[in-house]
Amino acid sequence: MRVLVISDLHANLPALEAVLAAEPYDRLIVGGDLVAFGPHPAEVVDFVRTHATVAVRGNHDHALAYEADARSAPAMQPLAEETR
Secondary structure: OOEEEEOOOOOOHHHHHHHHHHOOOOEEEEOOOOOOOOOOHHHHHHHHHHHOOEEOOOHHHHHHHHOOOOOOOOOOHHHHHHHO
16 A cells, blocks of 8 residues: 655645655555645645545644644745745
8 A cells, every 4th residue: 555645835836736646555644734824725625635544733724724824934934824
């Protein structure tokens, strides 16, 4: 069995698709941070909901769901807030 573990997708659907095309897998485990920064948050979340065996909530996912501070690096905070 091949287990693919990925994390920090940050709404980057093209990167997700590239990894999936290069790495065949039987089980997908996602370590969080599906949203923020990238242009495709809904598509990434939908894919993970449909295909992941296990997924955990990252700090950016938590910030979006609970209107909380993602505690990003200070230089990244404005972008994280804007793309949330």
